[in-house]
Amino acid sequence: MNYLNLEDVTKMYGEKVLFDNISLQVNQGQKIALVAKNGSGKTTLLRVIAGEEAPEGEAAKVYLHKDVRIGFLNQDPEFFEEHTILEAVLDSDNAMIQAVRAYEYAMLFPDDTEAMHKAIAKMDTLKAWDFEARIREVLTKLEVSDLNKLVKNLSGGQKKRLALAKLIIEEPEFLILDEPTNHLDLDMIEWLEEYLQQPRITLFMVTHDRYFLERVCDIIVELDLGKLYRYTGNYSEFLEKKTTRHDVESATLEKSKKLLKRELDWVRRMPKARGTKAKSRVDAFHDLKDEVSQQRIDEEMKIDIKGQRMGKKVLEAHNISKAYDDKVLVDGFTYKFRKGERAGIVGPNGVGKSTFLKLLTNEIRTDSGKVVVGGNTVFGYYTQDGIQLKENKRVIDVIQDIAEFIPMEKGQKLTAPQLLERFMFNRKQQQVYVSELSGGERRRLYLLTVLMANPNFLILDEPTNDLDIMTLNVLEDFLMDFPGCVLIVSHDRYFMDKIVEHLFVFEGNGKIRDFPGSYTRYREVKKEEDREKARLAKEAEASTPVAPKPKSKATALSQDERKELKRLEKKILKLEEKKTELTEQFNDTSLSAEQITDLSKELSDVNDELEELELRWMELAEMA
DSSP states (O other): OEEEEEEEEEEEETTEEEEEEEEEEEETTOEEEEEOOTTSSHHHHHHHHTTSSOOBSTTOEEEEOTTSOEEEEOSSOOOOTTSBHHHHHTOSSOHHHHHHHHHHHHHHOTTOHHHHHHHHHHHHHHTOHHHHHHHHHHHHHTTOOOTTSBGGGSOHHHHHHHHHHHHHHHOOSEEEEESTTTTOOHHHHHHHHHHHTOTTOEEEEEOOOHHHHHHTOSEEEEEETTEEEEEESOHHHHHHHHHHHHHHHHHHHHHHHHHHHHHHHHHHHSOSSOOHHHHHHHHHHHHHHHHHHTOOOOOOOOOOOOOOOOOSOOEEEEEEEEEETTEEEEEEEEEEEOTTOEEEEEOOTTSSHHHHHHHHTTSSOOSEEEEEEOTTOOEEEEOSSOOOOOTTSBHHHHHHTTOSEEEOGGGOEEEHHHHHHHTTOOTTGGGSBGGGOOHHHHHHHHHHHHHTTOOSEEEEESTTTTOOHHHHHHHHHHHHHOSSEEEEEOSOHHHHHHHOSEEEEEEETTEEEEEOSOHHHHHHHHHHHHHHHHHHHHHHHHHSOOOOOOOOTTTSOOHHHHHHHHHHHHHHHHHHHHHHHHHHHTTOTTOOHHHHHHHHHHHHHHHHHHHHHHHHHHHHHHHO
């Protein structure tokens, strides 16, 4: 079944063409990822697909199957700010969710037996009890807790997780996701990865998580220079096929350049008075010129900023601890960093990773122990929140406010415009205001401001969020060659595996484990440890002697008690049938208030009797 058809869709912002006459088709069961450079229009294309922005172009068509339920995860999800988390999650037209919402509200007012009975009846009719358990599972997996907390008091990351949880709970057939892994910890990402692999889910998403692309997607679509290129296969197959396409384009471009040169010579020699044939040739020349002018300019971010010399003592933590109220974040951590060390930090959200970084940089004080920073150590600290860039400033002004130039190797200097060019901001983009930059472009600009301090100890807290794959590749190469120390917090597994030599694993209650290896290796070891713990627990349970029950008259069932047990089973079965019958009567919309009251009382009596009989049955069954 065809879910989506895009035909001849164009979108422009001012003079900038994001995409030009593109077409796209999504069929049931396909899992498609969209990749592109930051600022190319990925989010805009998702909004067009989801119907939140109108397409441009006279022949533009966007067709979405009318019977398919669509779910769209925006970069900046919107909620009613005065709603609680529970109200936000259950704000849906889905019949199952409406039944669960009625039941949850009835639970808040247990004295309102009428509302409770109606809610229970609805849950029974729709068989929504399993669905309620599913809601709680999703909320738990994405750490959406404190259901009575107001949405307006949530952080941006919490809102993104809330929006993702709400979307998964609604179970749409066609998911459109914009950077779904942002603000998720590694356990959440792996759970989401497994969820999206289900065959019933049709997916179109933007992500820069390369393991996600490798394991979830079967088609990758690239938005490049305003055109869409479709590649079947996962991320590794995409890289192979993209390389082949660029090789073909390069060969074609060389031929076009030679032909253009010959045509240019002819046009220059051509007399002013020309006939129809000459005019057609001139028109062909201009077409060829346009073709060559659209040649690929593979801008690559170049990072070769000079680093400062590092002393013998780099950074030392001596038995440091930190707690807030009863929550212990760091407990007795001791470590001495070496020159050129590259370490990663992993652990669930809220376990204290960012606090740990602030302790190491003396931004906050320890409760006990001390941090010693080497005399020549210069931190470059890239935080999650970044700096507050002034929206009304141009890109060039942001950099020139820091420095007009920075020193390079061998006494050379690099001016601010030259430095920006190395970070993929050409001279035209340098005049753009910060307010016009995409999320990834802002992060790239922020990274530049961090590196301008010539640090020799880089601390990067979630540096991969919103960066495109090309920028990530260049950043990875830079960090591999960086002569100083690197300490990274990241939920990008691919990035961590490529960069770090060992991990600081936050295991909770302030315990930090130093693991010698990559993230993937750590997960393998962790799974093996969990399996071993489960095996030992099972063996211990099996080897524990079970005291035999004494066969005394006090516990053995008499003949009368055995008869009573059978009578109870029959009576309980009849009462369960009566309860179902009464519950179904509540669906009759013609019932008067008096009839509803009578039914409620009768149902309450049945429940009371059932409870009493079940308790006696359990007592006899245990004795038996």
